[in-house]
Amino acid sequence: MKKITAAAVIIALMTSLCGCSETNLNSDSLLSVSGSSENSTPENITVSSANPMVITDNEIDSDITIEKGGVLTLNGDIELRGDLYVEGKLEVSESAIIFGDGVIHVVNSFDDIDCKGAVKVKIDAPEPVEIDGVTYVGGILLVNKKYGLPRDFGEDIGDIRPELKNAIEQMRADTGFGMTLREFSGYRSYATQEWWFNYYCETDGYDNAVTYSALPGHSEHQTGLAADITRTELDYADTPEGKWLAANCWKYGCIIRYPEDKVDITGYIYEPWHIRYLGKSTAKLVHDSGLCLEEFLEVDSV
Numbered sequence: 491m492k493k494i495t496a497a498a499v500i501i502a503l504m505t506s507l508c509g510c511s512e513t514n515l516n517s518d519s520l521l522s523v524s525g526s527s528e529n530s531t532p533e534n535i536t537v538s539s540a541n542p543m544v545i546t547d548n549e550i551d552s553d554i555t556i557e558k559g560g561v562l563t564l565n566g567d568i569e570l571r572g573d574l575y576v577e578g579k580l581e582v583s584e585s586a587i588i589f590g591d592g593v594i595h596v597v598n599s600f601d602d603i604d605c606k607g608a609v610k611v612k613i614d615a616p617e618p619v620e621i622d623g624v625t626y627v628g629g630i631l632l633v634n635k636k637y638g639l640p641r642d643f644g645e646d647i648g649d650i651r652p653e654l655k656n657a658i659e660q661m662r663a664d665t666g667f668g669m670t671l672r673e674f675s676g677y678r679s680y681a682t683q684e685w686w687f688n689y690y691c692e693t694d695g696y697d698n699a700v701t702y703s704a705l706p707g708h709s710e711h712q713t714g715l716a717a718d719i720t721r722t723e724l725d726y727a728d729t730p731e732g733k734w735l736a737a738n739c740w741k742y743g744c745i746i747r748y749p750e751d752k753v754d755i756t757g758y759i760y761e762p763w764h765i766r767y768l769g770k771s772t773a774k775l776v777h778d779s780g781l782c783l784e785e786f787l788e789v790d791s792v
């Protein structure tokens with residue numbers, strides 16, 4: 491594997507004869523500079539809109555900033571040793587395996603990453619931002635026991651969002667599993683949450699109720715991006731449908747939001763039926779990280 495440093499990029503640019511605006515860096519193109527790049531000091535490489543870059547099978551020692559409008563494509567084995575700052579577009583192709591102790595910093599939005607390959611490095615999320623009482627982290631709407639929603643949020647749609655609806659329909663079509671949605675198992679308004687929470691408190695006591703029922707305004711179901719699939723009982727995880735859902739829903743843009751081994755972090759019991767839509771690229775990143783959403787976004791749950 492060859493190393494990529496700022497010096498190597500400059501030489502690659504200077505020796506490029508194709509005249510196109512894209513810089514391709516792969517093992518072959520760097521053969522002539524591998525000697526000099528070994529001893530050079532890592533510097534910052536900038537990927538601008540005028541200079542899209544493709545890196546294939548390389549070690550990256552430098553920090554790289556993808557500016558707004560810039561595009562960096564990663565292919566094959568990539569050892570990331572420097573940090574990668576994503577303000578423009580990062581494309582991780584299907585063949586890519588990104589590893590190493592470098593960090594990918596999402597500056598604005600997770601939508602800036604199009605991930606189809608394997609990302610094994612740490613991903614650093616931006617700080618939470620509050621807009622009209624709604625919290626977003628890198629464009630991801632966040633709802634948990636700490637971050638809630640305004641009373642009227644979601645009332646204008648009053649249903650799960652089309653992207654989640656499409657994902658469930660696609661999973662159904664591909665598997666033949668029923669994946670039914672009962673009343674209130676998709677979108678759940680603030681008023682409905684209030685009713686159920688009071689009901690659980692009366693029948694089971696507050697201390698128990700808070701472990702499985704959200705305080706009003708704190709249910710992810712109010713986002714329209716979450717759904718309880720088929721049956722809200724623990725043994726759903728052992729059914730063929732439940733097993734398939736756990737193993738495959740990320741391919742459709744969803745995650746199991748409250749995993750079995752993350753109860754202490756999410757504050758919720760294991761819910762093998764509760765999926766959250768994030769979009770295909772982000773769902774893959776979260777799934778591959780082995781983290782729950784709070785860990786992935788580096789936010790508190792309570």
Ligand SMILES: [Zn+2]
Nearest residue numbers: 711717718764
């Ligand atoms: Zn749920």
